[in-house]
Amino acid sequence: MPQQNPAKYVAGAGDIETTYAYDGLGTMEDPFVVEFHEGDSENPMNWSSFRKWAITAIVTLSVFAVTFTSSAYSESSIELMQDLNMESEVFILGLSLFVLGFAIGPAIWGPL
Incomplete structure (x- = not known):
């Protein structure tokens, strides 16, 4: 098909109309x-106020849950290392990856 304005292009016999x-x-x-x-x-x-506030509450609670999870993980460091018999480097790696994902995740998922 020729590179023309599709709105002005007249389809021929074998062309597919766009x-x-x-x-x-x-x-x-x-x-x-x-x-x-x-x-x-x-x-x-056109959404109702209830629907708008419900979506706002769900998103806000999701952000709160993720933030709480990161702080709960770091607060339980001594118990986790003792119960799972792990070195501090392994625990710090887990915490670092969580924080790294928390920082870089929005930059990757936001445009998608």
């Missing part, structure tokens, strides 16, 4: 424009 669901071409000069329809239930602006 249609887009959104305005724009999806390029840097003419990006897709995605808009919600009036009253769309998927639009976050």
